[in-house]
Amino acid sequence: MNADLHWFRKPATNGPRDKGTFNPVFELLDHPIAVGRGGEAFASGECELSYEDALDRAAKFAGIMRAVSEPAPQMLIxxxxxKPTALLLAVLGAMRVGTCAVIGSKGLTPRQKAEAPILRSASSAAMQHQAQAVAESQARAGMHTATRSLDTHFEGAELLADGPDSAPSAVDTLMKQAAFKHAAAEPLGPGRTLMRLDGIEVTALESLEAVRTLLR
Structure with a gap:
């Protein structure tokens, strides 16, 4: 047993074959906040995030993943x-609810490519349209267009919830909608595949080091 992990259910609780459950995002974000490190830097450099900010954005994106499909989708392409920060938060949000974050499509079946949700950078035209729509919405609400809005770190990203043929949604807009709730960390087995990097599968246990590598 890895004594350093904060297990939801310890290995061998229900017999010798029981591998236990934990969640790498809980390990990376929730627990440090619980012990008083919320205001410290979780990521620096290209990704400037405190533990509290990272958990807030990742848990909200996890809630969007859960709303896309119940239970959460098997994978997110x-x-x-x-942007590096959006990539990091998307990976954390997906893993939080047990969705495998797929970076690089190597090894995916045609069906997976056709049906899995896709997170991508929006085109310049789409970004301009989204900015115009937000400005018009603020104007109708009697708000000055210079009013400071929450930085979700997903500006310029769009989600295709049902594969490449579905209509894209601006993730920044989804993140600001109260209909999508922050999702709790899902108990996961340490051997569950939570990342695929150019076809290489990474388990929940291995993903801890994989995320830490992204932060370096």
Whole structure:
């Protein structure tokens, strides 16, 4: 047993074959906050995030994943072109609810490519349209267009919830909608595949080091 992990259910609780359950995002974010480190830097450099900010954004994105499909989708395909912070938060949000974050489509079946949700960078035209729609909405509500809005770190990203043929939704807009709730960390077995990097599968236990590598 890995004594350093904060297990939801310890290994061998229900017999010698019981591998136990934990969640890498709980390990990376929730627990440090619980012991008073919420205001400290979780990520620096290209990704500037405190533990509290990272958990808030990742848990909200996890709630969007859960709303896309119940239970949460088996995988999320993450395409190139996202900002580093959006990529990190998307991976954390997906893993929080047990969705495998797929970076690089190598090894995916045609059905998986056709049906899995996709997170990608929006086109310039789409971003301009979204900005115009937000400005018009604020104007109708009697708000000054310069009013400061919450930085979700997903600006310029869009989600195709039902594969490449579905209509894209601006993730920044979804993150600001109260209909999507923050999702709790799902208990997961340590051997569950939570990441695929160019076809290489990464288990929940291995994903801890994989995320830490992204932070370096």
């Amino acid at each position: 993450v395409e190139d072109g996202l």
